[in-house]
Amino acid sequence: MSVHIKTIHPMKYMRDFLARNIRPDGRKLSEVRPTAINVGSISTADGSALVKIGNTVVICGIKAELTVPNAENPNEGFVIPNVELPPLCSPQFKSGPPGETAQVSSQFLADILVNSKCVDLQSLCIMPDKLAWVLYCDLICLDHDGSVLDACVAALVSALCTVTLPEVKFDAITKNKTVELEKRRPLTLTCFPFASTFATFDENSILADPSEEEESLCSGTISIVTSGDSLYSVHKPGGCQLSENRLSECISKAQKRSLTLRGMVEKSMESIKS
């Protein structure tokens, strides 16, 4: 019977649950779904990570290539994220060129990398104006059940932690590059930004880590990117009004979550080192 009400009156179904301060999947309003992070599973990539938040799964693979730096920034390398939302992750996506959601997500990740400066682009430069590393970070969503941005940011940061770059010697005169694949140095990150998404519902309830059905019914979402002490981005594309108090509550919840996620990433890094 409850299945029929859910199909015919999805909003009423949702409101009935929220009136009792609980969500249809049994979580409290500010509870996030169980998260799992697995690093280093793809050996053909220079760095990889798989993040699972509830049923949402995102995999990130990083490939490093050599290129010539830009004339405007001759001592910097590049980090280029790209998010793919293939039709296999959800029936709402069709095959073909990247849709709006995928492009917006890719730009969101690129902005976070620039705002947070989590990768020092100058450490990616081998010889100014001649040779630098470009890290192509490709994220594929394998299962879309809401909060994809959270999973993407977590996967990107975890994969960047696992990247090791080989030593490259460049002779400026002969333009000869020698790459020593055996000697690898890890990439150091200056900070660990993580995203937390909240869905606003009916101007009263704020749901942390919304699932796909909650995202489709809510009146707006807000994504906050933070590491323990700094705020990097607040993304609120329209949606209903949010008071300042509510916003600060969300930010502090996001900060706590990013510390937990950072702990998880560090633990999974330890497990591959041992």
Add this chain to the structure above:
Amino acid sequence: MAGLQLLSEYGLRVDGRRPNELRQIRCKMGVFSQPDGSAYLEQGNTKVLAAVYGPHEVRLNRSKTHHDRAYINCQFSMAVFSTSERKRRPRGDRKSQEMDMNLNQIFESAIRTELYPRSRIDIYLEVLQADGSNFSACVNAATLALIDAGIPLKDYVCSCTSTLAPSQGGAPPTPMVDVNHVEETLGGPGLSMSTLPRLDSVVHLELSGTRLHLSHIDPVAEKAATGAADIMAVLDKAVRGHVAQCLHAREVSGQGADA
């Protein structure tokens, strides 16, 4: 890679296997929540994901609807980071389109499409790590995903790729089953065969790489067919294990026949 022999003097291949040994196969069904059926398959280091949506209504191209059977749409895609060199075009290039077409034809003959007229079944394949026999691994993963989705098949579709190691030291050339990336690229012939093992029929056969002398075709094809039959045993065991687990979970949660 001069001097790298496909078969050493002790009869071992580059990864230490014997010529008729398959790589270790690990598979899991029902891995994702959104698709109707999904499967993850590892054949050695080749890692493939399959997701099946359907049968459902044909939305956009109504011209593709068949009045008497289902329309099958397969999409093969390789992740950009799956190969050692970054892959520029994950799908849409000619090789992928050819694979899409081959997969369409394989599954059109294996699925009981006459049971779903005017509908559409989508099969999406994603190769996360490519280490040889990518197409075969995709076919095997797609079979598991179709079974997970509950779509009736005539039989398991099992696929295997075999090659022929050149003769060395006077010994005749040896056929080898389940090629990996090194064996594929070293330039021997690659025979990819997809069969319905219990019905003893071949649904797809493709020879790529260098030429193969007619006298060698039988042993190589037989190796591939035996490989496919062995793979069927592994897939069958996985399916039965998965179903037993599902039934057990239902019993434990107290659900009887649901509405």
